Amino acid sequence: xxxxxxxxxxxxxxxxxxxxxxxxxxxxxxxxxxxxxxxxxxxxxxxxxxxxxxxxxxxxxxxxxxxxxxxxxxxxxxxxxxxxxxxxxxxxxxxxxxxxxxxxxxxxxxxxxxxxxxxxxxxxxxxxxxxxxxxxxx
Numbered sequence: 337x338x339x340x341x342x343x344x345x346x347x348x349x350x351x352x353x354x355x356x357x358x359x360x361x362x363x364x365x366x367x368x369x370x371x372x373x374x375x376x377x378x379x380x381x382x383x384x385x386x387x388x389x390x391x392x393x394x395x396x397x398x399x400x401x402x403x404x405x406x407x408x409x410x411x412x413x414x415x416x417x418x419x420x421x422x423x424x425x426x427x428x429x430x431x432x433x434x435x436x437x438x439x440x441x442x443x444x445x446x447x448x449x450x451x452x453x454x455x456x457x458x459x460x461x462x463x464x465x466x467x468x469x470x471x472x473x474x
Contacts, residue, residue: 361439365455369442370435372459380460381405387452411449411457412469418444419461420470427466438462 361369372380381404382397388407395403419426419441426440442458449457461469 361442365442366435366439368455369438369459372456373435373438373462375459375463377460377463380456380463381408383456384408384453384460387456388450407453408457408460411453412461414448415445415457415461416469418448419466423466423470437466441466 372383375383378397378401382400383404384407385395385400385404389403422440422444426437438458441461442454445454445458
């Protein structure tokens with residue numbers, strides 16, 4: 337009998353938790369996370385490159401993607417330690433690829449990853465999938 341109610345209850349708790357994460361952000365942060373959530377992986381890597389090294393604007397787009405990937409790969413081990421223990425809560429969001437999940441990942445990263453990189457890195461992690469991030473930790 338409890339099994340019938342377990343899945344909806346877990347989803348509801350996850351949704352509420354993500355709403356708390358998302359609700360704690362100001363409007364500017366929410367809008368930026370929504371914008372970043374709509375970008376493809378290459379665009380997110382370029383965003384990471386720009387935020388990590390502003391003079392990188394003068395490089396070719398292939399160089400920016402490569403540099404953004406290097407920066408992201410350097411930050412991912414720390415992000416795994418912060419995110420994977422909360423993976424089930426984040427994945428129980430109503431829309432697993434939505435801005436609520438990106439906001440939750442951002443909240444977990446903020447304070448531990450350079451502020452300028454936390455938002456695009458959060459969007460990149462959600463774009464690639466939390467399952468893929470946490471499988472690499474095992």
